[in-house]
Amino acid sequence: MGIWDSVKQGTKNMARLNTLQQKIKNNQQLDSSERKEFEELATRTIAEDIMKSPSKYFKQSAKYGQVSIDESKQLFQVAFKTYHFNELNTYELLENGSSITSGGLGIGRAVVGGVLFGGVGAILGGVTKKRKQTNFVESLKILVTFKNRKPVSTTIDFIKKTQEKDKKYEKILGNAQETLAGFDYIINSLEENRHTELVGTIDSSFPLGSSVTDELRRYKELADEGVITIEEFEAKKKELLN
Structure with missing residues (x-):
């Protein structure tokens, strides 16, 4: 590929990347092929690019x-x-x-x-x-x-x-x-x-083979300690009992 062809390809890639970035800014979901294309063109993930250039993606809601x-x-x-x-x-x-x-x-x-x-x-x-x-x-x-x-x-x-x-x-x-x-x-x-992450960590912390009673007891302790709400405890209780 000659220098002029390289320049044209680079310009084309930049235009395509700008198009994908604009879609992300407008909260439009990229499909799997577009995400892969984005990462190849930007040489980073979408999350990393937003972290690097937040003003480029900001859209007031x-x-x-x-x-x-x-x-x-x-x-x-x-x-x-x-x-x-x-x-x-x-x-x-x-x-x-x-x-x-x-x-x-x-x-x-x-x-x-x-x-x-x-x-x-x-x-x-x-x-x-x-x-x-x-x-x-x-x-x-x-x-x-x-x-x-x-x-x-x-x-x-x-x-x-x-x-x-x-x-x-x-x-x-x-x-x-x-x-x-x-x-x-x-x-x-x-x-x-932070609360969602904490609850997710708790969910994954129960060892395999834990009984429903053990899990209910642990969730009740968390509710008593204020880590989770009573509503969350009741929802988890219903889920386990079902």
């Missing part, structure tokens, strides 16, 4: 305040950058430099100062008991930290100059709360994934 989410591929965008769900570490709402609420994997989300109220959980006051209530806010932002990512953090600014606590402030605060809800959604998805 939901939006919470300043967080855009691709639920199918478990990707999210903040400040025009794309991340994988499992890269999210912690997030914290700061008002005038003081923490109001924070969350992360394994810790849920807790209110540090202020009181949650309203449909989107707006924060009343937003101050700790040690600070006096004021009618003005100098800054309001969310600090987000990541795992295995550089830079390790980013800031989403909502208020950067003095703002009176009026209806405009409440609207801005509502946007911040919606953004926190987006991070909550990501963390909840990660917790569900």
Whole structure:
């Protein structure tokens, strides 16, 4: 094959790879032959390519305040950058430099100062008991930290100059709360994934020949410990008894 033929073939391969990548971005399933073709052209699996270039595959399916989410591929965008769900570490709402609420994997989300109220959980006051209530806010932002990512953090600014606590402030605060809800959604998805993996590991841990009674007893212990829910225990009980 001559140089010109090689160039034409390379261009053709690139166009074909772009077509397959676009199908994946649009959540269209590739058949077995297309998957094999993709791996030959990209020299990596689909999962590896999404991991390497998440922004190329991102397609928004939901939006919470300043967080855009691709639920199918478990990707999210903040400040025009794309991340994988499992890269999210912690997030914290700061008002005038003081923490109001924070969350992360394994810790849920807790209110540090202020009181949650309203449909989107707006924060009343937003101050700790040690600070006096004021009618003005100098800054309001969310600090987000990541795992295995550089830079390790980013800031989403909502208020950067003095703002009176009026209806405009409440609207801005509502946007911040919606953004926190987006991070909550990501963390909840990660917790569900981890729970599913744990239950799968438990299912495979029973030795061959275990009696139904032994398995039921073990699942009951897991339900009592809170590892699985009562509903999951009842479903497993019904499955085993049948």
